[in-house]
Amino acid sequence: MQRLQLEDVVKIYADKTAVNQISLGVDEGEIYGLLGANGAGKTTTMRMVLGLIYPDEGKIIYNGKPYSKELRQIMGYLPEERGLYPKVKVSDQISYLAQLRGMSAKDADKSLRYWLERFEVPEYYNKKIEELSKGNQQKMGFIAAVVHRPQILILDEAFSGLDPVNVELLKSTVKELRDSGTSILFSTHRMEHVEELCKNITILHRSNTVVQGSLKEIKSRYPREDVTLGTSGEVNGLEQIAGVSKVDRLEDGYLIRIEAASAAQQILQLAMAQSTVHRFEVKEPTLNQIFIKAVGESNE
Numbered sequence: 040m041q042r043l044q045l046e047d048v049v050k051i052y053a054d055k056t057a058v059n060q061i062s063l064g065v066d067e068g069e070i071y072g073l074l075g076a077n078g079a080g081k082t083t084t085m086r087m088v089l090g091l092i093y094p095d096e097g098k099i100i101y102n103g104k105p106y107s108k109e110l111r112q113i114m115g116y117l118p119e120e121r122g123l124y125p126k127v128k129v130s131d132q133i134s135y136l137a138q139l140r141g142m143s144a145k146d147a148d149k150s151l152r153y154w155l156e157r158f159e160v161p162e163y164y165n166k167k168i169e170e171l172s173k174g175n176q177q178k179m180g181f182i183a184a185v186v187h188r189p190q191i192l193i194l195d196e197a198f199s200g201l202d203p204v205n206v207e208l209l210k211s212t213v214k215e216l217r218d219s220g221t222s223i224l225f226s227t228h229r230m231e232h233v234e235e236l237c238k239n240i241t242i243l244h245r246s247n248t249v250v251q252g253s254l255k256e257i258k259s260r261y262p263r264e265d266v267t268l269g270t271s272g273e274v275n276g277l278e279q280i281a282g283v284s285k286v287d288r289l290e291d292g293y294l295i296r297i298e299a300a301s302a303a304q305q306i307l308q309l310a311m312a313q314s315t316v317h318r319f320e321v322k323e324p325t326l327n328q329i330f331i332k333a334v335g336e337s338n339e
């Protein structure tokens with residue numbers, strides 16, 4: 040049984056279909072990537088999972104059961120637009136939110152102190168949100184989402200606005216939560232984060248699912264189009280090989296775009312005949328390339 044399942048979920052605003060028949064499932068201890076261009080329907084999907092808005096069609100199932108108010112206690116949410124009160128102290132605010140989700144005052148305080156230590160900012164306990172920098176406010180938002188140890192965690196652009204050190208800190212925290220069994224629905228525009236964290240993904244475009252599956256399987260569906268060739272000297276005639284569409288000279292070799300898989304072997308043979316080859320790789324497509332292709336193709 041999956042921890043979270045969406046079955047043909049639809050949301051319509053007046054005459055606008057914001058989400059059109061999305062289906063997906065998230066296991067215990069899994070980070071699921073929900074991707075899409077601006078306005079694709081990610082936030083609407085997340086808000087439906089949280090029970091903040093209701094689907095017009097389809098089903099959302101949590102541990103095998105439909106939505107009920109008690110689920111608020113097992114869900115955590117870091118919204119894209121954040122949402123902590125600027126004038127309220129970190130301790131008052133996060134402890135209150137944790138108690139709303141079923142924790143005792145004592146456990147809420149203990150958990151908050153743990154997370155502030157974990158993020159190396161115990162001194163923020165008595166600070167008001169408005170006194171913190173934007174990135175640090177975001178860390179407090181993250182703590183507010185996880186303070187009650189939710190089973191299902193919804194992260195909308197969790198790493199935006201953070202410096203590289205804090206991105207690493209939050210990323211390692213997200214991995215730890217996954218490893219301790221949390222199911223995470225994760226939305227971002229940063230494809231390298233998805234490559235690092237997510238096993239399965241859905242790419243939405245204009246409310247519809249355009250790509251779905253495991254990252255590994257999706258990558259195998261798309262052709263390998265980039266060849267990197269490291270050589271000790273010049274290689275002539277690469278452009279003339281059938282199936283080669285672009286050749287870029289690099290410091291120590293070439294980056295070659297191919298349209299036919301057969302071109303790769305011919306590139307290697309030509310290079311070996313003219314020079315010493317110290318690197319040859321037919322690269323699998325990046326998620327960035329797949330995203331641009333999928334969204335571009337469905338635009339057409």
Ligand SMILES: Nc1ncnc2c1ncn2[C@@H]1O[C@H](COP(=O)(O)OP(=O)(O)OP(=O)(O)O)[C@@H](O)[C@H]1O
Nearest residue numbers: 052055056057075076077078079080081082083084
């Ligand atoms: N309350 C609303 N009333 C009317 N339309 C809405 C409402 N909320 C969202 N929409 C529309 O639904 C579509 C999906 O919006 P949504 O916020 O889910 O996109 P998103 O994928 O999260 O985008 P972004 O990456 O920009 O955050 C958009 O066309 C948006 O204009």
